Amino acid sequence: MIERGREIERTIYFSDAVIAIAITLLALELRLPQDLASGEIVRHLVGLLPRLYAFLISFWVIAAYWMAHHRIFNCIRAYDGGLLRINFLFLMWIVLMPFSSSLIGGYGDLQLPFVVYAVHLMLATFTLSWLGLHAARNPHLMEPGVDPRSFRRQYSHRMLAMIAVFALAIAASFFSTTVAEFTLILLFVARPGLLGRRASRGVT
Amino acid sequence: MIERGREIERTIYFSDAVIAIAITLLALELRLPQDLASGEIVRHLVGLLPRLYAFLISFWVIAAYWMAHHRIFNCIRAYDGGLLRINFLFLMWIVLMPFSSSLIGGYGDLQLPFVVYAVHLMLATFTLSWLGLHAARNPHLMEPGVDPRSFRRQYSHRMLAMIAVFALAIAASFFSTTVAEFTLILLFVARPGLLGRRASRGVT
Amino acid sequence: MIERGREIERTIYFSDAVIAIAITLLALELRLPQDLASGEIVRHLVGLLPRLYAFLISFWVIAAYWMAHHRIFNCIRAYDGGLLRINFLFLMWIVLMPFSSSLIGGYGDLQLPFVVYAVHLMLATFTLSWLGLHAARNPHLMEPGVDPRSFRRQYSHRMLAMIAVFALAIAASFFSTTVAEFTLILLFVARPGLLGRRASRGVT
C-alpha cells in the first residue's frame, strides 16, 4: 500500500510539472518587439491587451483544471494503465493550451480561432471528466472512505456546467466573438466552486 | 492529518515548479543575434548589460519571493479554497515576471516600463502578504505552535518594508530611471532579512 | 534504507521534471505567424497539420518512455554511479526530442530528417533498455521481491519490439516517408502494453 502511494505520487508530480510549465509558457505570448522608439511603447503595450486578456482567461482556466485534477487525485490511491493513458490525454490538452491561447490572443476577433479554443477546452473538460469516471468505475483505485457514486454525481455536475459554458460561448461566437470571449468569464462567476470552494469543504 | 500533509505539499511543489520555471525563463532575454561578425561581438555583449541588470534584479526578487513563500508555507498545514486562489494570484504575478523584466531590460531608460515593473512587484508583494494574512486569520490552517498574531505582525512589517521600497523607486523614477533602478537594490541592502536571515533563525 | 529511498526519489523526480519540460516544449513548434490577414488563417492552420502530426507522435512516444521509465524505477531501490550516468544519457535523448520532432514536423516529407528521428528514438530505446539491464545485473539495486531474470526477460522483449518498429520505419522510408511515418503508429497499435497495460497488471 505504501508502494501504491509512491507510484501514484509520481504520476501526480509529473502531471503538476506539466501543468506548471504550460501555465508559465502562456506568458511568453506577451512580448514587445525590441528597439521601439520611446513614443511607440504605449501603443504597443495597448496592442498587447487582447493577448493579456487571452493570458488571463487561459491562466485561470488552467488553474481551475489543476484544482479539479487535484480534487480527483485526492480520492485516488492507485492507478491502472487506463488511468495513466487518460491522464496523459488530459496532459496533452494542457500542453496544447499555449498554442490555442496564442490563437485567441492574436486572432480573437475572428470566429475560427475562438471556436478552436472553446472546442479545445471542451475536450480537456471531457477528458478530465472521463478520468474521474474511470476512477469511480474502478473502486479499487479509490481511497477507502470515498463513495464512488456521490463522487461521480458531484463530478458530472461540475463538468456539465463547464461544458455548458463552452457550448454557450461557441453559440455566442456566431454573433460576436467579443461577447463569446466574455461568456468564458461565466466559468468563474457562475460557478465559483470551480475555483476551489468545494475543495475547502472537502478538506477542512 | 497525513492527508492534509500530502495535499498541502502538492500545492507547495506546484508553486515551486512555477517559480522555478519563471526564474529560469528570465535568462531567455539574454541572447546574441546569430552570425555576428567577430568585431561586433564585444559591442553586442556590452549592449546586453541593461538586460543583464534587469535579469539580476528579477532573479533575486523572485528568490526573495520564494523564500518568503517558503516561510509562510512552513507555518501552514492545511488549505482552503481561498488560500488556493490567493496562491494562484501570487503565481500569476510570478508567471508575468519575465514579461515585466524584459520591459525594463529593453526599455529601462524610459519611465513607463519602470513604473509597470515596480507596480507589478508591488502587486506581487501585496498578494503574498494577503496569503499570510489569510492564513493568520484562519488558525485551523496553521501549524500548531505558530502564534497567528506574532506571525501576522512579523509578516506585515516585512511586506510594508518591501512596498515602501517600491513606492520610493516609483517616486524616484519621476526624476531619473537610473536612480530608480538602483533604489531596488535597497530591497537586499536595507533588509537582508528578506534574503533569508529570519528563516535561519526560525529553523536552526 | 530510508536514505536510499530519499536519494533514488530525487533521481526520479529530476527525471520526471526533465521529461515534463521536454513534452511541454514539443508544442512550441505549433505557432501561427503574427498579423495574418483573416483569409490566411485557415490556410496556415492547415499548413500546421504535419507539425501537429509530429507533435502527436512525439508526445505519445515520450509518454510511452515515461511509463517505461516508471516501470523500471518501480523495481529499483538504490542507485550507483553507472545507473545515474545511463539515466542522464537517457534524459539527453529526451531533451533532444523537441529538436528531432521539429525536424519531421518541418521536413517530414524528406527521408533524411525522418531517419534522424527514427535513429534518435532507437538510441533512446537502447539506452532505456541498458538502464533496465544495468539494474538487473546489480541485484542489490533492485527492490526485494523483484526477480531480476524475469524482469530482464520481460524488459528485453518490449524493447526489442520497439526497436523492430523503428527499424521497419527506417526501411519503409526508403520507399515512402508517408508510409514510414504511419509505421510509427504500430508502436501504439501493435503493442498497447507500451502504453501501460503491463503497469496496471503489475500494480493492482
Add this chain to the structure above:
Amino acid sequence: MIERGREIERTIYFSDAVIAIAITLLALELRLPQDLASGEIVRHLVGLLPRLYAFLISFWVIAAYWMAHHRIFNCIRAYDGGLLRINFLFLMWIVLMPFSSSLIGGYGDLQLPFVVYAVHLMLATFTLSWLGLHAARNPHLMEPGVDPRSFRRQYSHRMLAMIAVFALAIAASFFSTTVAEFTLILLFVARPGLLGRRASRGVT
C-alpha cells in the same frame, strides 16, 4: 527533526526543478530555419555541429553539477539563510548556462565567448564549493555521521580539479579555441568521479 527534513527537501526539489529546466532549454539552440529547400537541409544540419558540441559539453557539465549538488545535499539535514543564499547564487549560474552555452555554440571559434563560458563554469564551481564549505563549517546543518573534515577535504580536491581544468582551457584558448574546447573533455576523462563514481561508493 521531521520539520527540517521537509524544509530541506523543498530546497532540494526547487533546485532540481531549476536544473532540469536549464538542462532542457539547452536544446532550444538546436533549430533548423523553416522552409529550407531539400538540398539545403544537409548543409544546415552540418552547420549545427558546433551547436551540438556546445550542447553536449553543457549538458554533461550540468549533469556533473547536479550530481555534485546531490552529493552535498545528501550530507545536509538543515539549512540556514546563508545556505539558501549560496544555493540561489549557484542556481543563478545554472540559469545562465543556456546563454553562455549559446555563446560558444554560435561563436566558439572566437576567444572571448570561450573565455566567458569557462569563467562562468569556474564561478559555478566556486559557488558549489562554497556551498559545501559553508555546510562543513556549520556542523549542525549536517547529517549526523558525516565527518565535516573528510567531507571538506574530499570536496575541495574535486573542486580544485575542476577549476584547474577550466584554468587550463582558458590558457589554451590563447593559442587555439579548438584545443581549448577539447580541453573541457578532461572534466569527464581525467576525473570520472565527477560523473558519479564516488556517489556510488557512498551509497552502496
